[in-house]
Amino acid sequence: MIRILKILPLLISLTSYCQTGTLKGIIKNGVDNSSSGFITIYLELNNKKISTTNSRIDGNFEISGIPQGTYDICLQFVGYLPHKMIGISIRNDSITNLEIKYPCPNGNIESKKICPYGHIDNILPITYGLPTNKTLEKAEKGKIWLGGCVITECSPRWHCKSHNLNF
Numbered sequence: 001m002i003r004i005l006k007i008l009p010l011l012i013s014l015t016s017y018c019q020t021g022t023l024k025g026i027i028k029n030g031v032d033n034s035s036s037g038f039i040t041i042y043l044e045l046n047n048k049k050i051s052t053t054n055s056r057i058d059g060n061f062e063i064s065g066i067p068q069g070t071y072d073i074c075l076q077f078v079g080y081l082p083h084k085m086i087g088i089s090i091r092n093d094s095i096t097n098l099e100i101k102y103p104c105p106n107g108n109i110e111s112k113k114i115c116p117y118g119h120i121d122n123i124l125p126i127t128y129g130l131p132t133n134k135t136l137e138k139a140e141k142g143k144i145w146l147g148g149c150v151i152t153e154c155s156p157r158w159h160c161k162s163h164n165l166n167f
C-alpha cells in the first residue's frame, strides 16, 4: 500500500504532463488550390481567442499545447471575409491534421441550417478533426456528423442525413 502511494503522485504528474494535443494544417486557396501563406489563424474556445499563429509561405501551420476539447478556428486575411470553422476536435497526445480551403471563391458565406433541397429536419452539425471520446459518443447517438480532417469544400457546416450531403 505504501509503495502504491509513492508511485501514484509520479503517475499523476506524468499524465498531466501529456494532457495536450497539437493542431497542424495546410491552408489551400479555394480558387486554384495553391498554398495560402500569411493567413492569420485564431484558435477559439467559447468565442475566446486561445492562441494565434500565421500560416507559412507553403500554407502550413501548427499550434501545440492545446488542452483536449472542441475548438473553433477563425481564419483571416487582409481583403477577405474572415472564415470561422466550428467544432474542431483536439485530443491529448494526438496531432489533428487539417486541410482547409481559404480564401474561398464565394467569400466564405456561412451556410444556414437548411438543406439545399429545402428541408430543415435530419440535419447535423459537422465536427472536424480526431474525435474525442465525447465526440464519438455524440456521433454514435446521431447528434453530430464526423467530417474528418480534409475539408474538401469551402465551408460545409451541416450534414443532411436524408440526402447524404454537406453544405
Ligand SMILES: [Zn+2]
Binding pocket: 115, 116, 117, 118, 119, 160, 161, 162, 163, 164
Ligand atoms: Zn436534405
